[in-house]
Amino acid sequence: MEGLIDSIEYLMQKRDYVRLRQLIEGENEADLAAVFDELFDRYSDEKRDTLAVLFRLLPKDMAAETFSLMNSEMQEALIGTFSDTELKEMLDQIFIDDTVDIIEEMPANVVARILKNSTTGARRAINEILRYPRDSAGSLMTIEYINLHKDMTVSESFAKIRRVGVNKETIYTAYVTENRRLIGVVTVRDLFMADEDDKIGDIMETNIISVNTHEDREVVAQIFEKYGFLALPVVDKDMRLVGIVTFDDAMDVIEEENTEDVTKMAAIVPNEESYFKTGVFRHALSRIGWLIVLMISAILTERILIHYENIVQGIPILIALMPMITDTGGNCGSQSSTMIIRGLALGEVSFKDFFKVVFKEFRISILVSAVLAAADGVVIYAVYGHSLALAAAIAISIVCTVIMSKLIGSILPLLAKRVGLDPAVVAAPLITTIVDTCAIIVYFNIAMRILSGA
Amino acid sequence: MEGLIDSIEYLMQKRDYVRLRQLIEGENEADLAAVFDELFDRYSDEKRDTLAVLFRLLPKDMAAETFSLMNSEMQEALIGTFSDTELKEMLDQIFIDDTVDIIEEMPANVVARILKNSTTGARRAINEILRYPRDSAGSLMTIEYINLHKDMTVSESFAKIRRVGVNKETIYTAYVTENRRLIGVVTVRDLFMADEDDKIGDIMETNIISVNTHEDREVVAQIFEKYGFLALPVVDKDMRLVGIVTFDDAMDVIEEENTEDVTKMAAIVPNEESYFKTGVFRHALSRIGWLIVLMISAILTERILIHYENIVQGIPILIALMPMITDTGGNCGSQSSTMIIRGLALGEVSFKDFFKVVFKEFRISILVSAVLAAADGVVIYAVYGHSLALAAAIAISIVCTVIMSKLIGSILPLLAKRVGLDPAVVAAPLITTIVDTCAIIVYFNIAMRILSGA
Numbered sequence: 054m055e056g057l058i059d060s061i062e063y064l065m066q067k068r069d070y071v072r073l074r075q076l077i078e079g080e081n082e083a084d085l086a087a088v089f090d091e092l093f094d095r096y097s098d099e100k101r102d103t104l105a106v107l108f109r110l111l112p113k114d115m116a117a118e119t120f121s122l123m124n125s126e127m128q129e130a131l132i133g134t135f136s137d138t139e140l141k142e143m144l145d146q147i148f149i150d151d152t153v154d155i156i157e158e159m160p161a162n163v164v165a166r167i168l169k170n171s172t173t174g175a176r177r178a179i180n181e182i183l184r185y186p187r188d189s190a191g192s193l194m195t196i197e198y199i200n201l202h203k204d205m206t207v208s209e210s211f212a213k214i215r216r217v218g219v220n221k222e223t224i225y226t227a228y229v230t231e232n233r234r235l236i237g238v239v240t241v242r243d244l245f246m247a248d249e250d251d252k253i254g255d256i257m258e259t260n261i262i263s264v265n266t267h268e269d270r271e272v273v274a275q276i277f278e279k280y281g282f283l284a285l286p287v288v289d290k291d292m293r294l295v296g297i298v299t300f301d302d303a304m305d306v307i308e309e310e311n312t313e314d315v316t317k318m319a320a321i322v323p324n325e326e327s328y329f330k331t332g333v334f335r336h337a338l339s340r341i342g343w344l345i346v347l348m349i350s351a352i353l354t355e356r357i358l359i360h361y362e363n364i365v366q367g368i369p370i371l372i373a374l375m376p377m378i379t380d381t382g383g384n385c386g387s388q389s390s391t392m393i394i395r396g397l398a399l400g401e402v403s404f405k406d407f408f409k410v411v412f413k414e415f416r417i418s419i420l421v422s423a424v425l426a427a428a429d430g431v432v433i434y435a436v437y438g439h440s441l442a443l444a445a446a447i448a449i450s451i452v453c454t455v456i457m458s459k460l461i462g463s464i465l466p467l468l469a470k471r472v473g474l475d476p477a478v479v480a481a482p483l484i485t486t487i488v489d490t491c492a493i494i495v496y497f498n499i500a501m502r503i504l505s506g507a
Numbered sequence: 508m509e510g511l512i513d514s515i516e517y518l519m520q521k522r523d524y525v526r527l528r529q530l531i532e533g534e535n536e537a538d539l540a541a542v543f544d545e546l547f548d549r550y551s552d553e554k555r556d557t558l559a560v561l562f563r564l565l566p567k568d569m570a571a572e573t574f575s576l577m578n579s580e581m582q583e584a585l586i587g588t589f590s591d592t593e594l595k596e597m598l599d600q601i602f603i604d605d606t607v608d609i610i611e612e613m614p615a616n617v618v619a620r621i622l623k624n625s626t627t628g629a630r631r632a633i634n635e636i637l638r639y640p641r642d643s644a645g646s647l648m649t650i651e652y653i654n655l656h657k658d659m660t661v662s663e664s665f666a667k668i669r670r671v672g673v674n675k676e677t678i679y680t681a682y683v684t685e686n687r688r689l690i691g692v693v694t695v696r697d698l699f700m701a702d703e704d705d706k707i708g709d710i711m712e713t714n715i716i717s718v719n720t721h722e723d724r725e726v727v728a729q730i731f732e733k734y735g736f737l738a739l740p741v742v743d744k745d746m747r748l749v750g751i752v753t754f755d756d757a758m759d760v761i762e763e764e765n766t767e768d769v770t771k772m773a774a775i776v777p778n779e780e781s782y783f784k785t786g787v788f789r790h791a792l793s794r795i796g797w798l799i800v801l802m803i804s805a806i807l808t809e810r811i812l813i814h815y816e817n818i819v820q821g822i823p824i825l826i827a828l829m830p831m832i833t834d835t836g837g838n839c840g841s842q843s844s845t846m847i848i849r850g851l852a853l854g855e856v857s858f859k860d861f862f863k864v865v866f867k868e869f870r871i872s873i874l875v876s877a878v879l880a881a882a883d884g885v886v887i888y889a890v891y892g893h894s895l896a897l898a899a900a901i902a903i904s905i906v907c908t909v910i911m912s913k914l915i916g917s918i919l920p921l922l923a924k925r926v927g928l929d930p931a932v933v934a935a936p937l938i939t940t941i942v943d944t945c946a947i948i949v950y951f952n953i954a955m956r957i958l959s960g961a
Contacts, residue, residue: 280537281755301735311765319845328850337874351831358827373812377805391773396782420791
């Protein structure tokens with residue numbers, strides 16, 4: 054991208070707008086949007102005005118798409134330089150769902166300007182989409198789809214697609230409705246493979262897979278992955294077609310949901326912006342909540358440790374080996390919780406598999422703990438003056454800690470899911486603290502029993 | 508899905524094959540494949556034979572797609588029941604890239620049968636795709652794309668798509684080549700919007716975004732996300748078109764790469780199968796490697812702790828608060844490493860941002876540590892007999908631990924990436940152990956200095 058940026062800046066400086074226009078005309082809109090974002094970040098407030106000049110050089114059809122792919126700061130700055138006529142012209146070219154995405158990031162005065170300059174139809178659609186919960190299918194959908202009638206022929210359908218297609222987000226899947234109810238789906242591929250005189254009603258797919266407007270966007274993404282669709286119809290409770298979700302939006306959801314899960318599992322409050330776009334203060338804020346909770350709850354382990362003070366004084370080696378026990382427990386617990394949280398997110402595991410999961414993790418933990426205990430026992434025996442009692446105490450503690458950690462790690466996410474909490478938020482950050490506390494109790498009790506006799 | 512399974516089993520038992528056929532004809536292939544997989548798991552070896560009967564009831568065009576969506580065990584069992592003629596017939600209907608996916612999971616004798624029953628052209632293509640590295644664009648691609656010539660008119664192109672489209676994985680993007688070199692891309696949407704007599708050479712997009720056969724599949728997925736393409740051309744080093752990757756395969760890659768990263772970050776060796784499909788032994792094996800490494804390295808902290816034995820004996824409260832310090836350090840470290848590992852995976856962060864990242868994490872850690880130290884200091888002061896020295900020692904230790912952990916957590920993944928290692932594999936599991944060791948040293952040194960005077 055550096056080469057493109059350099060060329061653009063060079064021609065801007067020379068004010069060679071003819072060649073500049075030729076250059077940017079040949080580029081992809083997504084790349085141009087990235088250039089605008091990058092220059093916006095680099096430039097001072099004053100110099101940012103030149104970006105409006107650059108934007109005006111774009112051909113109409115490219116301008117709208119480039120605009121809708123930019124970051125919201127860049128968009129807001131450009132809207133500030135638009136006249137009402139210019140804004141209206143561009144909004145006409147942008148798909149409704151993209152307009153909604155833009156509106157969601159803008160301050161109120163800009164939103165008002167956008168709505169004022171949208172057509173009545175668009176304004177109604179925007180308001181409708183904005184009504185749906187943020188993570189619902191309704192908020193993801195666009196209303197710009199191709200609608201066919203079951204009595205149309207294939208060639209009539211082709212004519213309609215040609216006529217109205219330019220304003221539709223996808224033309225490759227068309228929807229057949231009767232009294233607004235969705236009764237069939239037909240792809241352009243089906244149309245190509247059919248005869249010109251075939252009726253849509255005869256070739257359409259009537260086993261329709263659709264989602265309700267209030268369905269969670271995670272489920273929407275799972276359907277796209279399972280069926281490989283280009284678009285998915287969104288219906289209301291009476292099976293009336295209200296919009297479609299297209300695969301590119303589903304892909305964004307998959308990536309966003311994945312980022313969210315990974316972030317939550319690291320005890321961070323998720324945030325839609327990228328790492329560098331997020332300010333230091335915002336980063337700190339999103340991390341501090343769990344840290345305080347976990348820190349304060351870790352003080353509780355102090356109460357437990359104080360309880361075993363006589364051991365601490367008598368056999369200092371036990372305290373010195375404690376981090377090994379708690380770390381191993383923490384690692385085992387997060388292995389299990391990660392597998393289950395991921396399984397839940399992909400829809401491979403659900404709460405009804407509770408006993409199957411717990412039994413599986415139990416068997417895994419037997420195998421894992423046996424190997425770990427053997428390895429640890431041998432090392433401890435070799436290093437610490439061939440004390441069989443110490444080696445046994447550590448090995449038995451490892452076995453108990455591993456089994457316990459894996460059970461906690463698998464049960465906690467399932468329970469969280471069951472009571473309607475997000476497994477990634479609840480289970481992952483708590484695992485270490487819970488496992489630590491339990492491991493310390495188990496460890497000192499076992500050690501006390503074995504070593505007090507030794 | 509339970510309802511569908513029940514209906515199928517009911518009609519199978521009644522041997523009502525007419526109504527059974529009617530039932531399954533109306534279902535989606537992805538759902539039917541899931542039914543086959545589910546019944547395969549439930550049934551005994553003997554009863555599995557009835558699944559071959561069920562499969563033969565499927566209409567030809569549905570059979571191939573259903574087959575390619577099944578799990579490999581089910582596929583292998585079905586191939587075992589096919590005659591050579593049946594196998595040949597079905598392979599004709601399956602896209603080359605799906606055949607390659609099937610082959611990759613089959614034992615050698617089944618692979619030989621598949622190759623024997625493929626057409627010469629298909630066999631050559633399969634062998635070519637199998638030659639590419641497992642995670643490369645070449646191994647993902649299909650060779651079944653639509654090829655146009657720049658001198659063709661739009662209506663000639665439509666005729667060609669209609670003629671050859673049935674065997675192509677996507678018909679919505681066509682590729683224009685000259686002497687096998689890729690010179691343009693044209694979508695069916697472009698064709699619809701053009702005049703019938705327009706020449707392809709005049710309407711095609713010549714700013715082509717393509718990947719090399721050896722490009723990593725993660726980069727392929729990033730391009731799909733960035734540009735929202737339906738298909739991406741794969742070229743050799745001389746820009747000759749060798750195949751295309753379609754968006755559904757890219758979506759699978761995104762999900763697989765995400766699962767891989769999450770698993771690796773939890774110190775587990777990734778595995779392509781789902782949670783339940785993976786056996787207990789395999790699960791244990793994939794988790795044990797890192798656990799042993801981390802457990803043995805945690806024994807090192809024991810050497811450090813023994814060094815501070817006199818403090819342990821003198822001020823037991825310090826030992827009792829140690830888990831709080833090390834847990835907080837571990838949590839801070841994994842917050843930072845997770846953010847950086849994710850940023851690297853999404854292409855938002857790269858090694859050249861080294862100083863920018865470190866400086867950002869440093870500022871974040873100042874904010875976070877100040878808040879944590881204040882909270883902790885107050886709690887410790889209130890709970891432990893108003894000892895200002897103890898509260899100060901803990902607060903200062905927290906500040907140092909948090910700053911250090913966040914720096915280690917951000918630097919480690921970047922370094923791993925720099926030397927060509929996978930950040931998720933190297934950085935995430937090691938963070939806790941490294942941070943623990945450093946935190947303990949920092950903690951006892953600070954405590955010793957402050958409290959020995961108190």
